[in-house]
Amino acid sequence: MAVLPIYTDGSPVLRQKAQPLTKITDATIQFILDMFETMRKANGIGLAANQVGVLQRIIVVDISEVEGYEEMKPAAYINPKVIAERDKLVMEEGCLSVPNIRDEVERAETILLRYRDSNFKIVETELSGLPARVVLHEIDHLDGILFVDRLSPDKKEAHMEELRKIRIGEVDVDYPVVTAPNAAV
Template sequence: MAKLEVVVFPDDRLRRHCRPLKAEEIDDKLRTLCADMLETMYADEGIGLAAPQVGLSIRLVVIDIPDEDGSQGKNPLVLINPEIVRHEGTVPSTEGCLSVPDYTAEIERFETVTVKALDQYGREFTLDADGLLAICLQHELDHLDGKLFIDKLSMLKRNMLKKRYLKLKKEAQHAAAEAE
């Protein structure tokens, strides 16, 4: 398994509309990618990761909601070509994202969702979710359509964030250049 590089906002790869996977693409190579994405997510202490966050424009998401004691690894979930088929209610949700590091904001989400998807063996399943899982599913599925949770904030806040991350990126590039 390998840890992958996580794409950070503002990067065009986070803005692409991802394509569905074909049945013949659900093979060992893809399952290795799923394992790598889970490893990457655990290493960065995330609860979900979507393919565009590792630079791939395909409809693939991994999730692992921690247990009560905060530990992960027991509930890995792979969703291929996921779709929200039903939703109910709304709840406030304080969210962060591995692609928008060190930032959280409160937005609104559906309270419960039903999601249809394929697993890593191409088998269709339906998931009724509430609580953190419901929110995580909505957050990750948004990634597949090039949407980020910060899109729900005001234009002013988003522009400030964009400036902040561009500045951080520049600083990182400078530091890398100086280290050479």
């Protein structure tokens, strides 16, 4: 397995739409394992393929280290799609591509998710609370959306200076990154 560098805000690949997979190959499985390795190295609980520079609709989630979610198995979701949602919940979020910024975002509390598993079998599952939150955040990535886009104008304003620094490549993290000035795609 390999730890892949994570693209930070300002990199064009974070603003592009990832494409659905039509099949799974050995390379796909290897890539998913690398995504898990990359997410863990960065102490993240979710990662989307765009964040490592790949425009495929794949996300990985592992919240088993979060108190209360020890039973939640790590999962890869391929071509994930929300087919129903209900209730709203405000929760604080952060993002490995927007380091050291955290703020509250409102999203659906409960979702019905349809996706393909690592055997490319279609699965439907209901997620609520933190698992739903992480999946919604990661699906946004696949659509080129960052959580800071969802902040109210005054909250966004409060993070302007930090965002400006990230976008010019001033990023202070202990995991490998590709910052915007170095992002080729």
